[in-house]
Amino acid sequence: MEDEESEAVLKTVGRQVKMWREAAGMTQPELGAAIGYGEDLVSSVERGRRIPKPDFLDKADEVLGADGKLAVMKEDVEKARYPKKVRDLARLEDEAVELGAYAGHHIHGLLQTPEYARALYAMRRPAFTEEEVDRYVAARMARKAVFDRVPRAQLTFVQEEVTLRRPLGGRMVLRQQLEHLLEVGQLRHVEIQVMPTAREDHAGMAGSLRLLKLRDGKTLGHLEAQLYSRLVSEPRDVQVLEMRYGMIRAQALTPRESLTFIEKVMGEET
Template sequence: MSVNGAGTERRNHTTDGADESCWDEDWDDEYGPVVKATGHQIKLWREAAGLTQTELGDAIGYSLGMVSAVERAKRLPHPEFLAKADEALGAGGKLVALSKDVEKARYPKKVRDLAKLEAQAVELGAYANHNMHGLLQTEEYTRALFEMRRPPYKEEEVERQVAARMARQEILKRRSAPLLTFVQEEVTLRRPLGGRMVLRRQLEHLLEVGQLRNVEIQVMPTNREDHAGMGGQLQLLKLSKGTAVGHWEGQLSSRLISDPREVQILEMRYGIIRAQALTPRESLAFIEKVLGET
């Protein structure tokens, strides 16, 4: 990541599509010590119990390689691993207690960063032009996006990315839920990513989410002759501190925009995009129509 003179952070990843430039594990940040401490604790409890890595693996149903990788902080232990190890080593719940922080570390850092911003948001607005916005995606739709990624992800990375995206949707259920507005291009309602049934369930999900009192979904018809969104998809977050930031995505990169002048431009464009789109009521009726045709 780098920051230019205009207050724009450049990151080598995207979030709502299925792309990123790096395949390596990326928990070497604030969660790095947690992952390392968890592996060290498992090793200490194992040695105190007089067990080898092979013996612990046999006792909890995991391979020697997995136990070794967890202890060396090369693999993240699943909650089931920690629960079984806790019981086998007589840790009295001390290993299980690490599950929550370890689970957070499982999500890619880029997703955690965006989720932190979304957690601070009192208002979020987004325009999506080639797929459903990540906060609106069903799990099936999300999995289809990651499975069609080229070069392909390994299966475990697909599951990791899917779980991370679904975790971000906690914002929809938050007690003090922010105002969420979305403008979706008509083509995103018709493109059958993952197959026709996946699209049908996605459209049904849009109709359900669109009924939430804090959510407004609008559709930008393809036949519009004037369109303020030709610069591509965008996202705006108004934070609880009174500041605002923008987020833009492209091939293999994304930008977190904090310069007030650039944020103002994005706010102007998004306002015009919303004005050019169908109203929320018209949009839900349009989605129902497309669902009937799918």
């Protein structure tokens, strides 16, 4: 595992599985056969080396008579599957009453379809394994819960025009992604704007950015560039990001104009 928090969760789960297995008088091969998993996987789970699937915990709970004590750990295990950076972002997004983001290279993560996200992770270099791609895609999709939680957060996005035209994953993936933008853009608490390439003035030339206004009134910025991810909390720096994002939104098409623009791009793709 890549961080201590995840490692601790998996070791705790592994110890519990081992304790209940031994209390039931079963060997690792016997437990594996009873729940439909191999002995090697059972051993790896008990040592905290592998992430058990929800089905593994459900079946082990039933076979070992744990009365729900193993199955209840599914939520903690599921969160441990996600990289630490993603978990930290998800926590902040869950606390946000307002979230704003400008994306200049690709569709923003919170707006991505699973297919689009998979295409992005599949083209990373050095290359991810298939298991790593699955893990990152699942983590990104889980963060989309921010759209559904109550009370609603106000979510605003500005997408560079090129992100609507770059066919990452292929033309069909792009078309499905544009359809998803149109669908999400209809939500009352979501505004999607497009920054046309033809704009002569552009306040976002320093790169993509994100702003999160939390329940306690504090505003944080978040920046990503190549290998680095940085949370911005210094008030003066946050003020600069807020000013830039405000100007970016003013320079972009309005939300209504933007949805019309996305429909136009879709028509050009057919």
